[in-house]
Amino acid sequence: MTIATAIGIPFLSSAKTGANLVISNQVATMIRQLLAAGFGVKCHTDAYQFRDFFRRVEGFDPASPLDAAFAELTPETFFCVQILDGDRNVIAMCCGRVIDAPRLRGGLQAWLRQQRIFSDRSLPLWAPDIAIEGPAGRMHGRLGYVGGGWVMPPRPASADDPGHPGWRRRGLIGFAVQLVHAHLAGRLHCDHLIGFVRPHHRALALSREGYGFAHEAKAAAPYFPGTGYDEDLYFVHISRDEVVGRFARGEGPQYHIPSPPVRESISAMMKIG
DSSP: BBBBBIIIIHHHHHHOOOOOHHHHHHHHHHHHHHHHHTTTTEEOOOOHHHHHHHHHHSSSOOOOOTTTTTSSOOTTTTTEEEEEESSOOEEEEEEEEEEEEEEGGTTHHHHHHHHTTTTOOOOOOOOOOOOEEGGGGOOOOEEEOOOOOOOOOOOOOOSSSSBOOSSSTHHHHHHHHHHHHHHTTTTTTTSEEEEEGGGHHHHHHTOOOOOOOOOOEEESSSBBBBTTBBOOOEEEEEEEHHHHHHHHOOOOOOOOOOOOOOOOOHHHHHOOO
């Protein structure tokens, strides 16, 4: 499935009013930027395909909220956005998942206490206490979980491989994540978009060109059930209205062409000296 089919065309073919028009226009803008830079964009809804690809490129399983072995991920509740290079290789991706957390059933905190956000296919053997500090913990409604972000890293050269500089630090993760935002907020009608990030990604998560979230809160837990390790994590989130407002202001990712290394001639250096 192409991203135009999955995200863009449904808005273009329906009665566009207000928020949906804003979202569809921003999707079109992002896709045009990627196509102009020579990239392709696809979207699929196969959670096992995502899991297998993630395992192959990272060498370990994705965090359990997006791992089909733990989470009940269906084509109606899960999708993966992929950015392709000129040879149709996947070089960046991000996923989205819908979580229904109505207030009468305890909202987000109920999903956390029951560990359903990390393992809703079966009850975990043990459930560490995990809480989102501050008012974010009282969030409820239709939530869009964002995760599984990846960009191809550099590959060192070897005798049989010329290597590759990779695609990181060019802004591609911003496109992948914010196309996921658009689909969750627009086509899937999520009230809030949420995710967990490690401390070194906090600035990127709150950047308008990066992940595009608006708020953060500390996630307090003895360890992170998503990976099974002791990790400091932050809960990031943004409401649907905030997504629409950001898109209406034209705030979004930008592709950055890396600058070539500066190589000065010997004569030029001698003149400087």
